[in-house]
Amino acid sequence: MSSATGAGDGDGSAGAGGSAPTAASVANRLGNAPSFAEMWRELLPLGRDSRSGGYRRFAWGGADAECREWFREQVEGRGLAYEVDRNGNQWGWLGDPEAGDAVVTGSHLDSVPDGGAFDGPLGVVSALAALDELRDRGARFGRPLAVVNFGDEEGARFGLACVGSRLTAGQLGVEDAHRLTDADGVSLPRAMEAAGYDPDAIGADPERLARIGAFVELHVEQGRALDLSGDAVGIASAIWPHGRWRFDFRGEANHAGTTRLADRHDPMLSYAETVLAARREAELAGAVATFGKIAVEPNGVNAVPSLVRGWLDSRAADQATLDTVVTGIERAAREYAAAHGIDLDVVRESFTPVVEFDHALRDELGRILGRDTDLTVPVLGTGAGHDAGILSGRVPTAMLFVRNPTGVSHSPAESAGEDDCLAGVRALADVLEGLACR
Amino acid sequence: MSSATGAGDGDGSAGAGGSAPTAASVANRLGNAPSFAEMWRELLPLGRDSRSGGYRRFAWGGADAECREWFREQVEGRGLAYEVDRNGNQWGWLGDPEAGDAVVTGSHLDSVPDGGAFDGPLGVVSALAALDELRDRGARFGRPLAVVNFGDEEGARFGLACVGSRLTAGQLGVEDAHRLTDADGVSLPRAMEAAGYDPDAIGADPERLARIGAFVELHVEQGRALDLSGDAVGIASAIWPHGRWRFDFRGEANHAGTTRLADRHDPMLSYAETVLAARREAELAGAVATFGKIAVEPNGVNAVPSLVRGWLDSRAADQATLDTVVTGIERAAREYAAAHGIDLDVVRESFTPVVEFDHALRDELGRILGRDTDLTVPVLGTGAGHDAGILSGRVPTAMLFVRNPTGVSHSPAESAGEDDCLAGVRALADVLEGLACR
Numbered sequence: 001m002s003s004a005t006g007a008g009d010g011d012g013s014a015g016a017g018g019s020a021p022t023a024a025s026v027a028n029r030l031g032n033a034p035s036f037a038e039m040w041r042e043l044l045p046l047g048r049d050s051r052s053g054g055y056r057r058f059a060w061g062g063a064d065a066e067c068r069e070w071f072r073e074q075v076e077g078r079g080l081a082y083e084v085d086r087n088g089n090q091w092g093w094l095g096d097p098e099a100g101d102a103v104v105t106g107s108h109l110d111s112v113p114d115g116g117a118f119d120g121p122l123g124v125v126s127a128l129a130a131l132d133e134l135r136d137r138g139a140r141f142g143r144p145l146a147v148v149n150f151g152d153e154e155g156a157r158f159g160l161a162c163v164g165s166r167l168t169a170g171q172l173g174v175e176d177a178h179r180l181t182d183a184d185g186v187s188l189p190r191a192m193e194a195a196g197y198d199p200d201a202i203g204a205d206p207e208r209l210a211r212i213g214a215f216v217e218l219h220v221e222q223g224r225a226l227d228l229s230g231d232a233v234g235i236a237s238a239i240w241p242h243g244r245w246r247f248d249f250r251g252e253a254n255h256a257g258t259t260r261l262a263d264r265h266d267p268m269l270s271y272a273e274t275v276l277a278a279r280r281e282a283e284l285a286g287a288v289a290t291f292g293k294i295a296v297e298p299n300g301v302n303a304v305p306s307l308v309r310g311w312l313d314s315r316a317a318d319q320a321t322l323d324t325v326v327t328g329i330e331r332a333a334r335e336y337a338a339a340h341g342i343d344l345d346v347v348r349e350s351f352t353p354v355v356e357f358d359h360a361l362r363d364e365l366g367r368i369l370g371r372d373t374d375l376t377v378p379v380l381g382t383g384a385g386h387d388a389g390i391l392s393g394r395v396p397t398a399m400l401f402v403r404n405p406t407g408v409s410h411s412p413a414e415s416a417g418e419d420d421c422l423a424g425v426r427a428l429a430d431v432l433e434g435l436a437c438r
Numbered sequence: 439m440s441s442a443t444g445a446g447d448g449d450g451s452a453g454a455g456g457s458a459p460t461a462a463s464v465a466n467r468l469g470n471a472p473s474f475a476e477m478w479r480e481l482l483p484l485g486r487d488s489r490s491g492g493y494r495r496f497a498w499g500g501a502d503a504e505c506r507e508w509f510r511e512q513v514e515g516r517g518l519a520y521e522v523d524r525n526g527n528q529w530g531w532l533g534d535p536e537a538g539d540a541v542v543t544g545s546h547l548d549s550v551p552d553g554g555a556f557d558g559p560l561g562v563v564s565a566l567a568a569l570d571e572l573r574d575r576g577a578r579f580g581r582p583l584a585v586v587n588f589g590d591e592e593g594a595r596f597g598l599a600c601v602g603s604r605l606t607a608g609q610l611g612v613e614d615a616h617r618l619t620d621a622d623g624v625s626l627p628r629a630m631e632a633a634g635y636d637p638d639a640i641g642a643d644p645e646r647l648a649r650i651g652a653f654v655e656l657h658v659e660q661g662r663a664l665d666l667s668g669d670a671v672g673i674a675s676a677i678w679p680h681g682r683w684r685f686d687f688r689g690e691a692n693h694a695g696t697t698r699l700a701d702r703h704d705p706m707l708s709y710a711e712t713v714l715a716a717r718r719e720a721e722l723a724g725a726v727a728t729f730g731k732i733a734v735e736p737n738g739v740n741a742v743p744s745l746v747r748g749w750l751d752s753r754a755a756d757q758a759t760l761d762t763v764v765t766g767i768e769r770a771a772r773e774y775a776a777a778h779g780i781d782l783d784v785v786r787e788s789f790t791p792v793v794e795f796d797h798a799l800r801d802e803l804g805r806i807l808g809r810d811t812d813l814t815v816p817v818l819g820t821g822a823g824h825d826a827g828i829l830s831g832r833v834p835t836a837m838l839f840v841r842n843p844t845g846v847s848h849s850p851a852e853s854a855g856e857d858d859c860l861a862g863v864r865a866l867a868d869v870l871e872g873l874a875c876r
Contacts, residue, residue: 052744054691054736113736114691114744156738222696242695244739253492253552253849256728256751257680257821258660261721263845268729269717272710279707283699290694291706293739294732298492298551300594301682301731301749303848306490306552311739313694383695407701410741411691 033078036129036425037418042070043121047111054114054412059152059163060088060195067109067121071149074128080147085208086201087167088151088192094131095144101213102144103436105130105428108153108164108387115154116414118220122402124149126218126425133429143213143436150387157182157191159244160350165387169394170204177202209394214361214435217388218400218428220416224407225380232423234378235365236357236399239389241322242315243351247274247333250343253298253306267308268296270336270344277332278312287316287325288383311349315383319354355389358396365398368434369427384409400427471516474567474863475856480508481559485549491850492552497590497601498526498633505547505559509587512566518585523646524639525605526589526630532569533582539651541874543568543866544586546602546825550594554852556658560840560859562587564656568867575867581651581874588825595620595629597682598788603825607832608642615640647832652799652873655826656838656866658854662845663818670861672816673803674795674837677827679760680753681789685712685771688781691736691744705746706734708774708782715770716750725754725763726821749787753821757792793827796834803836806872807865822847838865 034042047055047063057063068090075082075092083091095102107123127147134141151164158180166172178199180188189199221227226234249267275291282289290313297307312329316322330346337344362379369377380401388397402416402424416424472480485493485501495501506528513520513530521529533540545561565585572579589602596618604610616637618626627637659665664672687705713729720727728751735745750767754760768784775782800817807815818839826835840854840862854862 052735112738112741115736115741119693154738154740159739161740222693223698224701240695252846252851254845255557255660255822255847255849256730257678257726257753257823258847259726259845260661261717261726263662266717266728268713272713275706275710276714279699279704288695288697288699290704290740290742292694292734292741292743293737294734296730296732297490298553298848299731300550300592300848301597302592302599302728302751303550303553303730304728305730306849313740315695384693385695407697408690409693409696410736410738411693411744413690 033128033132036125036422039074039125039128043067043109043125044117046070049114052114052412055111055117056113057109057111058157059110060191061157064110065195068149071109071124075147078128078131084197085168086203086205087164088197089164089168090149092147093144094146095141097144097146097211099144100211102146102211103432104146104148104212104215105217105432106146106148106150107217107219108150110152110154110156112154112156112410114412115410116408116412118404118414118416119222119409120153122220122416122421122424123218126421126428129425130429130432133425134433137429137433139433139437141436145432145436153387158188161385162387162390163188165390167202168205168208169390170206171390171393174203209391212395215388215391215395215397216365216400216428216431216435217386217397218402218424219386220409220414221401221404222382222384222407222409224404226378226401226403227405227407229378231378232403232420233369233427234380234401235362235369236382236388236401237362237379238357238381239352239355239385240315240317240381240383241319241352241354242313242383242385243322243326244349245312245314245326246347246349247271247310247312248345248347249308249310249337250345251304251306251340254304256302256304259304264304265341266304267340267342268305270333270340270342271308271310273336274310274329274333278314278329281325281328281332282314285316285321285325287314287321289314289325289329317381352385352389355392357388357392357398361396361398364434365400365431368430400424400431471570474563474860477512477563477566481505481547481563482555484508487552490552493549493555494551495547495549496595497548498629499595502548503633506587509547509562513585516566516569522635523606524641524643525602526635527602527606528587530585531582532584533579535582535584535649537582538649540582540584540649541870542584542586542650542653543655543870544584544588545655545657546588546591548590548592548594550592550848552850553592553848554846554850556842556852556854557660557847558591560658560854560862561656564859564863564866567863568870571863571867572871575871577871577875579874583870583874591825596626599823600825600828601626603828605640606643606646607828608644609828609831612641647829650833653826653829653833653835654803654838654866654869654873655824655835656840656862657824658847658852659839659842660820660822660845660847662842664816664839664841665843665845667816669816670841670858671807671865672818672839673800673807674820674826674839675800675817676795676819677790677793677823678753678755678819678821679757679790679792680751680821680823681760681764682787683750683752683764684785684787685709685748685750686783686785687746687748687775688783689742689744689778692742694740694742697742702742703779704742705778705780706743708771708778708780709746709748711774712748712767712771716752716767719763719766719770720752723754723759723763725752725759727752727763727767755819790823790827793830795826795830795836799834799836802872803838803869806869838862838869
């Protein structure tokens with residue numbers, strides 16, 4: 001049995017810091033750590049909607065709090081040093097957090113509305129299981145290790161994704177964060193406060209980022225590339241540039257039974273035309289564009305709406321293509337709106353430029369994972385945003401993807417086979433060992 | 439000062455019934471009855487949304503309860519006998535309710551979401567003001583008179599219009615009514631119970647209908663016919679046949695950033711195509727068709743929806759035209775759905791056949807209102823449903839419309855000029871006097 005902490009000095013003691021566990025305590029507790037399958041079973045019921053079978057783990061709400069409490073227990077149960085940073089992200093440290101050049105892995109536990117079980121939790125559970133695997137292997141670490149659960153990755157509640165990592169990386173200002181509100185008008189600060197966190201503490205955290213030498217996030221693949229190539233695990237190359245735009249079509253509320261068609265200013269018509277234009281523009285450009293969220297006022301069966309608000313999500317392999325798509329959609333929307341006497345406002349609510357993951361780290365992952373085989377591990381781009389994408393501007397960052405046979409995600413049908421999940425854990429353990437034990 | 443009650447026997451006593459007021463008490467209280475303008479001002483703030491300026495008076499909720507309490511006070515303040523029937527409709531009687539052949543007038547006080555001030559309340563306030571006017575004129579009544587406030591006319595909360603009058607007329611069965619639920623899952627019986635009414639009492643009320651010799655509902659016009667003809671008041675000919683259909687487009691929830699367009703089953707696309715098809719079909723047929731209410735699951739910005747549920751409201755001058763329109767829309771929707779791999783269910787949630795108002799009563803209204811002028815009062819059809827339409831199958835029924843300069847209704851922009859409103863009160867008083875004092 002190896003020392004599970006320490007800075008590679010071989011004495012088996014915790015590196016430093018009063019809260020860091022001793023090597024002995026880690027070793028003693030190891031036997032009690034639940035397996036991947038046990039952890040997975042514990043998480044499965046939390047925040048699951050009985051009707052849809054999907055998850056509703058929204059930032060700072062009840063199901064999210066249960067998941068966070070579960071994470072804390074896992075960290076403490078393994079004898080890791082538990083920390084919550086100023087932005088509510090949860091950390092578990094093995095070795096001295098202050099030593100620097102740490103290798104960090106993890107993901108998030110929150111979900112989109114009616115999301116699947118894997119997007120986020122697979123990366124967190126695999127991170128914990130990879131640590132267990134490394135201890136079983138008797139690995140000795142030359143760098144501090146940490147597992148992390150980032151807060152509010154999906155943006156399901158406040159409309160902005162990756163709030164926890166954005167704040168930490170300084171990509172989201174404190175004032176802007178304080179202005180975020182959910183559908184019930186509850187602000188982010190009030191929601192954090194209600195969950196027991198101090199909203200006045202939030203903000204950029206460069207000292208914390210400076211401790212991290214590498215961040216590796218494991219994630220279920222959200223497409224079918226690995227299924228088509230026949231691989232269980234792949235490495236991310238880049239995240240496509242993507243953004244969210246809000247289209248507000250304002251017309252005139254009126255009685256649906258008595259108002260002549262010619263007298264109407266019905267914003268639903270312009271909205272419908274714009275939905276179809278978005279599909280056409282995305283198809284032409286080889287990009288994606290989606291209207292998946294809508295809010296209608298007054299939303300009555302017998303009322304011509306006064307307002308139809310639709311949110312466009314669009315992504316493409318490069319910036320120029322994305323610009324072409326979104327400009328085309330907006331131009332079409334303005335023509336339709338003008339034809340129906342509708343006022344149109346288009347607001348870009350968020351935007352993330354293309355993220356190229358650190359090439360040196362990516363190549364190192366490829367070498368580590370290819371070491372025992374002659375195979376080349378596939379390297380693939382993705383249209384999904386991740387905390388890894390946010391951190392990549394500040395820290396060498398990489399991602400591993402685990403095969404998703406259907407390619408479905410953000411849905412209860414999201415899946416990954418048990419063998420593939422365990423292959424992901426082994427790959428992540430290999431990567432952590434290769435990086436931290438050198 | 440005339441007797442304000444009695445069955446035309448000239449003795450000034452209440453016709454019968456312990457709860458009916460005496461003529462003296464009615465006369466004494468008359469001086470305190472607020473004017474049309476005063477009543478209007480009292481109602482204006484109840485249930486008004488400060489942001490939209492529209493009304494949110496939903497059946498059995500807080501604002502509706504305030505309006506109902508206001509109505510009770512108006513009835514009792516005038517010395518009328520106050521009653522709530524088994525379906526929660528409120529009545530104020532002048533004369534003996536049991537005498538039969540009563541002339542009844544009134545409308546409703548609930549609203550659509552963000553509705554205007556006039557749709558419903560104009561008919562209730564005008565009914566009370568017309569009674570005051572008749573007393574001022576010293577009118578003597580040969581028939582009992584009543585004012586009524588029907589419950590849940592707009593169907594904003596439970597999705598079915600005219601619940602109060604439908605139940606009374608036996609057009610809505612008790613079991614069906616008990617199955618109605620609002621958006622929060624609260625059933626109609628529970629909502630009525632919470633508002634202090636007995637849901638076990640609801641059901642058809644033929645004895646009550648048998649007492650009514652004529653029902654006349656005054657309503658703000660929900661179109662521009664009177665504005666175009668230059669008349670303050672008109673008489674209804676018929677209510678167009680109309681119905682509500684729910685279109686459930688079921689696809690597959692998926693990640694909006696990572697799912698290839700070709701792999702998607704996005705129900706928003708079929709919905710959008712159907713919205714545009716509805717407009718085309720209605721235009722071709724000279725009918726109206728509207729998708730004004732939508733519910734999307736999961737309704738996340740970065741999620742391809744699993745379900746888009748849209749409600750179609752369609753109306754036409756005759757049944758054959760309406761059938762053509764709705765059949766055409768459904769056929770188009772099924773083609774679009776099939777093309778995208780979407781399951782489509784279409785459910786007719788409600789339907790009301792064409793309502794021809796009682797020809798004899800309509801002609802009598804025309805004679806009464808034309809008596810003092812050489813003008814012919816315009817007679818017009820309408821696409822809007824009303825309690826008068828429901829009752830017309832059981833009771834001779836007529837409607838008066840008051841000019842709406844913009845034609846807008848179901849919106850805060852709904853309006854009627856003060857002079858036109860007062861002309862409406864005089865016309866209604868003329869009609870009541872002509873019918874009840876003969």
